[in-house]
Amino acid sequence: MDLDPEGLFRDDSDSESEFYREKDSTKEFVVYLVDASPKMFGAARSDEDEKPETHFHAAINCISQSLMAQIIGRSYDEVAVCFFNTKEKKNLQDLNGVYVFNVMDRECLDRPTARLIKELSYVEDRFMSNIGSRYGIVSGSRENSLYNALWVAQALLRKGSAKSVSKRILLFTNEDDPFGSITGATKTDMIRMTLQRAKDTQDLGISIELLPLSWPDEEFNVSIFYAELLGLEGDDISQFLPSAGEILEDMTDQLRKRMFKKRKVKTIRFSIANDICIEVNTYALIRPTSPGQIMWLDSVTNLPLKTERSFICADTGALVQEPHTYFHPYKNEIIKFSMDELSKIKNISDGQLHLLGFKPLDCLKDYHNLRPSTFIFPTDEEIVGSTRIFIALHRSMLRFQRFALAFYGSLYHPQLVALVAQDEITSSSGQVEPPGMHMIYLPYSDDIRHVEELHMAVDANAPRATDDQIKKASALSRRIDLKDFSVCQFANPALQRHYGILQALALGEDEMPEIKDETLPDEEGLSRPGIVRALQEFKISVYGENHDQEEANTAAAKGSGSEASRKRKAMAETAARESASYDWADLAENGKLKDLTVVELKYYLTAHNLPVTGKKEALISRILTHLGK
């Protein structure tokens, strides 16, 4: 239905696309469960700014961003947004304190739409008047809003089988002790009920994930209550780091990262030596995002079209079945290959990663690259001990500044790879680089071009910069220094524009959004006097004082003509002179043009800047057209 016909022509590209696209055999259903108690609306940061930042705002922000990414990348996943600790209630079970947020033309749990994203981003503005916030669990009442919320979420996730769909509840809250306000038997009873509800939910194959928000001075203590609800034990609790940060943006960042569900590409075996073979998972952390697939519509009805593919024998025109034999012309013959033979040719290894040895990092050159890298991380799931070996090698490789050379015998694209160990890097906003190894796909000799040799100077050395020129260049580079540059700090302006337009059209808006192109150089910064001076000094040092003048002169010289252009000019002048001696209108009128020679006809054409190619008839008709006859 949504076949991109261009993509189907190439057999090899099918496997290519597999590399760029992640396998998403499973859909994902997510319920975002957001605490809306007054505590969530307390200022997390009191700033001079007029609008205080709240935890609630941070949560909504994260969800909006994630929906935005989802509508672009994985639009088949279904989501629901649900608030608890609300004044109003809106849910199928009619439970108090739970409000399921939704927009037109959409089930409660459904694919995200442009409208959902838009209205969600404005939800805060009228939250108090429309939905309202209050504490749901208070002493003296048997109301349990957390219990209700879990129940509603579970009910929302009832559809779809747990086998084919991964179901998650993401719980945003800043309250680490939801039952803190009540005491006695009621408390124990309510805790027990809530835990049982959570357990039942988990038994149905729904995972509950907690995204705690904390105050800078008061860390979210997961062991008070939530550890038990989530089923964390021992080490898990200490590993469970609450997202807290001095800055709310950092926390938003952490939450956003944690909302991703890690999707592995596949599990592969990594054979190290003799009979030692460990297991690692591969992840596609970096892949170009494309504007998505298109589908063909009928422009009259705007309904999707069905694409039908048929195979036609080029010799007889007969319809044939999809052929299973391929051929390659060679030495004026046709060499046939069966599918089986082709896959045998490509199958030169066993799908495993084979260690060949180690090399110092400087053997990995800047031009040893073909495709985005793949991340590998060990797993003990099937082979116990894999992680230990991986960690040991990882450490040694970092210590000795070496990478591992390996052969990745993948069935569709076997390749030599470099495994580069990456140490964990963290910042205030959490993990920046995960620990593990990056698999870098290396080119073969056929893939490398020796372009620089094309313009080799014979018997003469190429000019090199002098020390002074290098010094000027160094000064320049110190001036134009991007101190905190981090890879991927830019949004792709083409994609942003693409989705901006789509969103506007999907919502029926007339105005096209303006997208800021962040990738343009900082003109203002570049015009600072220090930089201008450094640029000027460098320019003079490599180009000489009068460069611009010289350039202008050469450009002018080019304009006023080389040998050829002078000749052309002279010819045009002659033609104009000659052409003037004929009365063309008269000749045309009387059909006498055909009596002239081609050379004579060309005088007219050249004088009037018309093409002079073609046979005599063509020239005549061109003249007639030009004369308007």
Add this chain to the structure above:
Amino acid sequence: MARNKEAVVLLLDVGPSMHSVLSEVESVCSMLVQKKLIFGKSDEVGVVLLGTDDTCNELQKEVGGYEHIVVLRNISVVDGNAVDFLQNLPRGNFRGDFIDAIVVGIDLLIKKFGPTNKGKQRICLMTDARYPIKAPYEGTKEDQVNTISQMMQTHGIRLDCIVIREKLPEADLRVMEENDNLLDQFSRKAIAKIVHVDSSTSLLGALKTRNISPVTVFRGDLELSSTMKIKVWVYKKTSEEKFPTLKKYSDKAPSSDKFATYEVKVDYEYKSMEDPDKVVPPEQRIRGYRYGPQVVPISSAEWEAVKFKPEKGVKLLGFTDASNILRHYYMKDVYIFVPEPGNKKAIVAVSAIARAMKDMNKSAILRCVWRQGQGNVVIGVLRPNISSVDNIPDSFYFNVLPFVEDVREFQFPSFSSFPSSWQPNEQQQEAADNLVKMLDLAPSSKEVLQPDYTPNPVLERFYHFLELKSKQPDADVPPLDGSLKRITEPNPAVFSHHKSVIDNFCKNFELKENPKKKKSSKRAWRGKPSTFSEKEEGVDDFEAMMARRDSSKWVSKAIKDMQNHVSDLLENSYDGDAYSKAIECLVALRKGCILEQEPKEFNRYLLGLYEKWKDTDLANFFELLSSKSLTLISQKEASDSNVTEEEAKNFPVKTELKF
């Protein structure tokens, strides 16, 4: 004459010291010709051998000398015969003189083309340059090389020389040094490239077997600012050579048809959903873009009007520390920025910036729009490429970097957060350290498997098979050649050389299959699984789970898991090797089921097992059961059972039981 047509003379040393690598020489040269047969059908190839027993060349006839040089094939358009020649090179018994051979090669080219075809003529010499060349009649050897270089330059002939030296037993180092100097002199005085390789694998990758005419991606200014610009040309530095696209074959053409193409065309028809018979013509089709569940129709004209249209140009955003850009962010194949050829100012400017970047360990960030009308921008990193050859200018490599949208920030646990049982101890770390240190593929700058000299094994195999099939249509896919196996598998020589390090590594680490996980059919990971611990854990886990009182679910889960475990054991058992383990597990399962009053679960399972396996070679397992008094659970043992004591005892002999 076709624009990119080229003429190559292969000068192949077939003397005695070359015999060990001649099969690779044969295969790399026939690959060259094969690719010409496909991609450059009008290219011309000549073959000259040196070190042969005979002598056969025109120069010898005309002026004398030039012994042991045979012109195997005069320069002519490539054909299948050339492949045959190259695949069956004769082995010579004499020491060839490579300078003589170069002269013969030049002579062939000059006689064939005269002053025409400049710059499209190439001589390709493959030798080990191990024996001294003859002293010239007059002047020194250096003078001779100068004269020859001069001649090559006037006729626009370039020289590619591959010097192959695998190992160096009793070789005369002085002679080789002299020869190397002579060859290097060519690269200074003429357009020549000398490559040294030391293994048969690198030999296969050392010769460019396919000519791809280079195309610039961009010609114009590298803008440091609006006032300071450097003229550059941008090319692709790497680009993957793809597996050839094969055509679909149709056998419908009558055998009498001489002009049959045998091709299959693929036709697409777009049909309306409501009326499947109605074909929608192309002009009535419109593109739909997905946005969530919605599909937004936009015509190409509308799209053209609103889409992102950046201005052509390559602009500097700034410099940054090289360490800010990690290697794994490189996204694509690599570009190279060379200064505009012949433009001295540009060459110096590029050189100054490249060398400054190198000294300060900086990278530059650029924003590129290669062509006008391109719908996107590229952000990437510029790295210096300081030329090591005097007559090649300095240049830059450029790698594309990802945008925010291209990166998935998955979070992974820190290694330090893993339990201590997953952390290597000191001894293990030392074993790993030794492995990383010793298994060195680049000892003292002699790097093996350099990408620049490593051929693509799949393509090598395809072209080899293509040639084979052209002679024997029913040939089988040949196994991977030994030299190519050096790429796909660890080199046994290297591994056995460091046997003690590897053995020590293997000894220090233990791997075992995770018993909780269902079996994996592949048992590739270790020769002998540590059977004892696996059995123990299976039973232990079961008992631990049965003992949990917090939910009744654990019992049924434990029973289920154990049943699966036993089934797995039996399915994977070979010649009864897993029987004892399976029986141990069954005993535990039986005991558990009696305790938990779940006799039916056990009985049903055991009967099911029997039904499934009784007619296979596992039948003897059930005989073993009765000998271990592993019977069905009778009513006497657990009141819920509906099996009598009598029936239980008779299992598996009498099995017509109801339950």
